[in-house]
Amino acid sequence: MELTAGSSLPLTKIATGFVFAFGALRFNGFDLLFDPVGWGLCASGLTQLLHSAGDPFDRARSFAVAMVSVSLVAVFASGVPHPSDEPASFSLSQVIGLVDTAGALIAVWLTVDAIIRRIRPHGEISTAARLDVLRWAVVSLGVLGILSGFGHADLGFVTPIAWFVAVVALIVVLYRAAGLPWLFPTEERATG
Numbered sequence: 001m002e003l004t005a006g007s008s009l010p011l012t013k014i015a016t017g018f019v020f021a022f023g024a025l026r027f028n029g030f031d032l033l034f035d036p037v038g039w040g041l042c043a044s045g046l047t048q049l050l051h052s053a054g055d056p057f058d059r060a061r062s063f064a065v066a067m068v069s070v071s072l073v074a075v076f077a078s079g080v081p082h083p084s085d086e087p088a089s090f091s092l093s094q095v096i097g098l099v100d101t102a103g104a105l106i107a108v109w110l111t112v113d114a115i116i117r118r119i120r121p122h123g124e125i126s127t128a129a130r131l132d133v134l135r136w137a138v139v140s141l142g143v144l145g146i147l148s149g150f151g152h153a154d155l156g157f158v159t160p161i162a163w164f165v166a167v168v169a170l171i172v173v174l175y176r177a178a179g180l181p182w183l184f185p186t187e188e189r190a191t192g
Contacts, residue, residue: 009178009179009183009184009185010044010045010046010048010049010178010183010184010185011045011115011174011175011177011178011180011183012045012175012178013041013042013044013045013048014041014042014045014046014111014115014174015171015174015175015178016038016041017037017038017039017040017041017042017043017044017045017064018038018042018108018167018170018171018174019038019171020034020035020037020038020039020041021035021038021039021042021067021071021104022038022104022167034075035071035074035075035100036068036069036071036072036075038071039064039065039067039068039071039107040064040068042060042064042067042107042111043061043064043065043068046060046061046064046111046114047061048185049114049118049183049185055114056110056113056114056117056118057114057118059110059114060107060110060111060113060114063103063106063107063110063111064107064111066103067100067103067104067107070096070099070100070103071100071104073096073100074096074097074099074100077092077093077096077097078093078097098146101142101145101146102146104142105138105139105142105143108135108138108139108170109135109139112131112132112134112135112170113135115131115174115177115183116128116131116132118182118183119177119180119182119183122180122182124177124180127173127176127177127180130173131170131173131174131177134166134169134170134173135170137162137163137166137169137170138163138166138167138170141159141162141163141166142163144159144163145159145160145163
């Protein structure tokens with residue numbers, strides 16, 4: 001089965017979207033890996049995998065589309081100064097950051113869940129198991145990071161490093177699984 005010139009592998013788009021959404025390449029304080037672009041890439045890849053309304057890829061796509069807006073708001077809110085003299089109160093930018101982070105973790109969970117549901121029945125048990133472990137690691141460590149960020153736990157530098165490693169591993173597994181035939185775009189499978 002060959003892809004047409006205008007199409008791209010959906011998992012490649014999703015993995016690249018995660019690179020944009022979770023990566024940071026700063027130049028003069030501006031992140032060149034613009035998060036909304038990443039979530040847009042994820043939504044595009046998920047749309048290519050969609051079979052029907054209501055399937056797991058539809059739910060994940062809806063969340064990725066919502067994350068485009070949330071991350072746009074978070075980008076603009078990150079430039080708004082917040083009062084540091086009241087540590088017990090939450091500023092609007094902190095609430096938006098929390099919503100952005102929690103939404104990103106939910107989007108990862110829904111996206112990887114949809115992929116696992118698609119590949120497991122086709123005998124890709126080891127890839128499905130790796131993806132399952134990695135989504136648990138990314139989300140669990142992300143939640144620990146949120147708690148640590150709000151002063152509920154002092155986890156030091158180990159948690160962010162472990163989270164980063166889990167995200168990189170998840171992205172690598174997604175890139176490696178991109179060539180699986182049941183993860184080709186829906187229209188390519190229909191014509192192939």
